[in-house]
Amino acid sequence: MNVAPRVFGRRVPLPLVAWLTWVWVTLWGEASAGNVLGGLAAALVVTWLLPLPIIDPGFRVRPVPLVRFLVCFGWDLVVSTVRVVVWTVRPGVVPTQIVRVRLRTSSESMTVMIMIALSTVPGSLVVEAYAERRELVLHVLGLPGDASETVRAEVAGLESRIVAAFGTRRDLEEVL
Template sequence: MRREALRPRLLGRRVPLPLAAWLTLVWTALWGEVSVGTVLGGLVTGLVVTWLLPMPPIDRGIRLHPLPLVRFLAYFAFDLVISTGRVVFYVLRPGDPPAQFVRVPLRTTSEPITVLVMVAISTVPGSLVVERYPGELLLHVLGRPGDVAEPVRRDVAGLEERIVTAFGTSRDKEELV
């Protein structure tokens, strides 16, 4: 019911008021002055444009769940601190740092969730997504000695789960099971 209130009908066609308001703001900014005439002209233009050129509904495949988002951000911040310390240690130490390539399977098939996982991995120092294959990622991992394939896979699985819990749809959550 709330969404319907934001999309009243004008001559039989729905007009999204938030988009019309945004277009009014852009119109006013382009004219460079805030006056009654400019705002009314922007509002009329916004209503006409949204009525004549209706946008199809877009589902970005992302939902926001506040408490799991806080959990994800806490883990992510902790991982940033630990990984930064690890990389700094190996940079200051003489010799080459340990580095490996690791193939990591993904359980989700959602493109937006996969992109979020890739961004989160690449943001953390010492890890980089080199390639994306269907259902898996190839990572370059720096600063972790020994055979790190299984620990890295577990870390990415946990990251993927936290991202799906914070941003995923119910279908995304079903894929993790």
Template sequence: MNGPLAPRVLGRRVPLPLVAWLALVWVTLWGDASVGNVLGGLAVGLVTVWLLPLPALDPGVRLRPAALAAFLLWFAWDLVGSTARVVWWVARPGDPPSELVRVPLRTSSESMTVLIMIALATVPGSVVVEAYLAERELLLHVLGRRRDAAAATLAEVAGLESRIVAAFGTRADRQELG
């Protein structure tokens, strides 16, 4: 963080929003919003942030509004379709078809892999059983697919991966997918 929200104090950047947050926590802990507590909280926050600077972190996620909107529309449609499929199989007598499918990922980004796993776990009928990050693969349990579950799952996850990387990925992530 640079600029007016993170001025330099004795050679170190001090992010003012973090100082304000720490002061708020200080005042809350004391339980009294007096002038002395607010000033003391600001002083403690300033000293803490100056003595213990946080490293600059890049979570590796970028938002692209158009791609995000497309992803959310597709995701909502997938939620409805998957829910209907699971309800259909649960309402029928007998055991629903299920299969373990090993799915390769094209992305090497941990952030994108986590988002893919969250999306897969959120949709009914699929659960991430295990993630093999070194091999860039996920092991999924798929419920309610009768014919060629592996091929359908591979195609759906590849599409999901493309949409997530388009909506949230960095330039390097998007280039990696081609």
């Protein structure tokens, strides 16, 4: 189904025409036939005269990997919350570490999603990000001993799930 047919040689995106028509009718305050037709005409003229550039958001949504990511992310939230609560209730010093993690993806949008996911989980925080080196510096709370390899493995798993759920074909080739 083509949602942007050509009108006199230019593409006219139908979802945008529908939205502009709805705005027109809403502004007029009455859904009469004249208002709808006037809004449709105005929307067609505006979208034909002022075409928008095609923008690639840099990500795709794949439903099955998305569900897998959400389930794993939810589990990570529960486990890390319990870990942080246990370490904060317990007497003594809470173990903390700074860990450098190298990412496999070069996509900025994937890197931002990974950073958001890591910072959302209790007990981990992205301190710095080096795009040119594909590296993140994380502050990790509540993992005893040297947990560098554990953290790197967890971030690699998270990166794989995010790229599988949202990555472009190029992102998938880099990571998976």
